[in-house]
Amino acid sequence: MRLGVLDVGSNTVHLLVVDAHPGACPLPAHSHKAELRLAELLDASGAIGREGVDKLITVVQEALQAAEDKGVEDVLPFATSAVREAGNADDVLARVQAETGVRLQVLTGEEEARLTFLAARRWFGWSAGKLLVLDIGGGSLEIAYGIDEEPDAAVSLPLGAGRLTAGWLPGDPPEPERIRALRRHVRAEIARTVGEFSRIGSPDHVVATSKTFKQLARLAGAAPFADGPYVQRELKRESLEAWVPRLAGMTIAQRAELPGVSEGRASQLLAGALVAEGAMDLFGVEALEICPWALREGVILRKLDHMPSP
Numbered sequence: 001m002r003l004g005v006l007d008v009g010s011n012t013v014h015l016l017v018v019d020a021h022p023g024a025c026p027l028p029a030h031s032h033k034a035e036l037r038l039a040e041l042l043d044a045s046g047a048i049g050r051e052g053v054d055k056l057i058t059v060v061q062e063a064l065q066a067a068e069d070k071g072v073e074d075v076l077p078f079a080t081s082a083v084r085e086a087g088n089a090d091d092v093l094a095r096v097q098a099e100t101g102v103r104l105q106v107l108t109g110e111e112e113a114r115l116t117f118l119a120a121r122r123w124f125g126w127s128a129g130k131l132l133v134l135d136i137g138g139g140s141l142e143i144a145y146g147i148d149e150e151p152d153a154a155v156s157l158p159l160g161a162g163r164l165t166a167g168w169l170p171g172d173p174p175e176p177e178r179i180r181a182l183r184r185h186v187r188a189e190i191a192r193t194v195g196e197f198s199r200i201g202s203p204d205h206v207v208a209t210s211k212t213f214k215q216l217a218r219l220a221g222a223a224p225f226a227d228g229p230y231v232q233r234e235l236k237r238e239s240l241e242a243w244v245p246r247l248a249g250m251t252i253a254q255r256a257e258l259p260g261v262s263e264g265r266a267s268q269l270l271a272g273a274l275v276a277e278g279a280m281d282l283f284g285v286e287a288l289e290i291c292p293w294a295l296r297e298g299v300i301l302r303k304l305d306h307m308p309s310p
Contacts, residue, residue: 002029003303004072005296006063008056008104010039010082010138010162011211011265015063016296017070022304026297032066034059035264038082039139039162047087053095060100076299079104080112081139081160109140109156115298117144117151120207122301123293129204132197134279135294136212136272138162141190141279145197152200155193159186161212161265161272169271172251179248182271186278194282206285208235209294211265212272217290218260219243225260229292236287237280244273 001021007014017030036059041052067075083089084106097103120133135142139160144151168182213235218224220239223231247255247270256266280288
């Protein structure tokens, strides 16, 4: 069957269409996305303003039309941190449902971490052993660790690249004092969780998902995305540490000219790099591998697991 997963994230609204059935690998058939940046549309009270909700409804309607055009039988809609933490989340969800017919399932941060972990486990398989998974989104950082398909530990921290950029890094480029303050904040937040994971033992394999990690790996010399998902891509902490001060001194326009960096994500890249560097340092990770699958694939896999076999 043809499934669609509609991801209302902090940065984008993304419809991923796959051909799938229980027991088979989901094959991507179509991708439709719109940059919305909900995390940056919150007002002073933490609510999504009317303009932001109007834009959200428009892009959801466009995604539904794309799903219909591609013959999707079932759409799995969900929302993450930007909607989850909005002061008027219930009103936003009610209006989206009333005007589009879509009932968004709001995932908790822990659910995000667990579903992303499931996707990474299925991609790398049991041979990866104990798996540590890192994911930097627009609104949050998810960390999960375990040896099975369900992680033994999973946390979500308010350290998304979009959130931190909007709240901590004004200026283009931002002032060094602001960058140092953000670095301290990021590391203090991550350090509070390290003990929970270290008690379980050392991972056999460390992987990362998300656009942020993919772009950082590309800067560090990984193969371009056009080479396909089956090319192994690695990010070494040594390379990342060399890039952080370079990114700090660049304007957004200069970052957008770097290989693999999209214009829409260039403004968030420095904050994302500080989070990635802090996580790798505090968890003692010298190198990690980029996983092509992430939260959307995890949602699809969970759906397939609960479907009867043909």
